[in-house]
Amino acid sequence: HIGLLQPDASGVEVLSGVVLFFRDLTSARRLEAMRADFVANASHELRTPLASLLGFIETLQGPARNDAKARERFLDIMRGQAQRMKRLIDDLLSLSRIEMRAHVPPTEPVDLTSIARQMVETLTPLARDRGVVIQATLPDGPLPVLGDRDELLRVIENLIENAVKYGESGGKVEVELASVPTPGDQGSSQAILAVQDYGPGIAPEYLPRLTERFYRVDVAESRDKGGTGLGLAIVKHIVNRHRGHLDIASEPGRGARFTVTLPEAQRA
Numbered sequence: 013h014i015g016l017l018q019p020d021a022s023g024v025e026v027l028s029g030v031v032l033f034f035r036d037l038t039s040a041r042r043l044e045a046m047r048a049d050f051v052a053n054a055s056h057e058l059r060t061p062l063a064s065l066l067g068f069i070e071t072l073q074g075p076a077r078n079d080a081k082a083r084e085r086f087l088d089i090m091r092g093q094a095q096r097m098k099r100l101i102d103d104l105l106s107l108s109r110i111e112m113r114a115h116v117p118p119t120e121p122v123d124l125t126s127i128a129r130q131m132v133e134t135l136t137p138l139a140r141d142r143g144v145v146i147q148a149t150l151p152d153g154p155l156p157v158l159g160d161r162d163e164l165l166r167v168i169e170n171l172i173e174n175a176v177k178y179g180e181s182g183g184k185v186e187v188e189l190a191s192v193p194t195p196g197d198q199g200s201s202q203a204i205l206a207v208q209d210y211g212p213g214i215a216p217e218y219l220p221r222l223t224e225r226f227y228r229v230d231v232a233e234s235r236d237k238g239g240t241g242l243g244l245a246i247v248k249h250i251v252n253r254h255r256g257h258l259d260i261a262s263e264p265g266r267g268a269r270f271t272v273t274l275p276e277a278q279r280a
């Protein structure tokens with residue numbers, strides 16, 4: 013704080029005002045710790061497949077040099093590890109691009125119905141391969157929101173992919189899109205997109221942390237299924253940039269429901 017000393021009528025200097033500066037050091041420190049944590053996590057996630065790649069390269073140059081069968085097997089594993097690193101780097105780049113635009117809300121109207129339909133069509137074969145049926149209930153007509161088409165495709169893609177990946181045993185994934193009046197503001201509407209699976213679901217204690225970067229309920233399962241732990245963090249960032257809301261609900265043993273609410277664009 014700074015005291016302002018000014019002479020009074022008798023010439024004596026008195027304190028005439030105090031200016032106080034407050035800085036929330038705890039939240040600044042928390043942010044710094046989160047950043048350090050993020051870098052440590054990202055480095056670790058990249059280091060693991062890289063170490064494995066180096067190990068296989070050494071084996072191929074040494075003991076397995078003349079073993080054609082081992083070579084084929086090792087090359088397959090190496091391709092898998094390289095693909096994992098690529099997925100991770102792609103997700104890190106997406107996240108940083110979205111973060112850079114966090115304070116610039118999208119201004120172009122895009123049709124959420126066609127975005128949802130496109131993604132359901134794209135993912136239906138993948139789901140079928142895993143024995144999962146995607147049931148979509150979409151509006152008959154367009155549902156315009158102010159948004160970035162690629163980012164919204166990404167949101168729907170990540171949610172359906174997770175529902176297929178983790179809800180596999182449930183056999184069915186429901187995708188619903190609807191327009192409802194905004195509570196408390198009858199003049200406007202909001203778009204509600206829900207993705208529901210009937211898999212094992214998520215225990216309540218994990219729910220609040222799911223959108224943290226690299227947070228996974230079961231790291232080994234996520235890795236096995238090609239996850240990076242960044243999908244829901246990306247979803248959350250995109251939804252926030254669109255002035256929307258992400259809600260996650262689950263009853264363990266009965267599946268999980270991810271609901272995205274977005275303000276609708278004024279119809280012309």
Ligand code: ADP
Pocket residue numbers: 170174175178179209211212213214222227228229230234235238239240241242243244245268
């Ligand atoms: P990942 O790349 O691991 O799938 P996400 O950020 O997309 O990362 O999801 C974080 C974690 O949330 C997952 O690892 C998984 O444990 C859990 N999760 C996400 N979606 C579902 C779901 N539909 N059912 C059960 N668990 C889920």
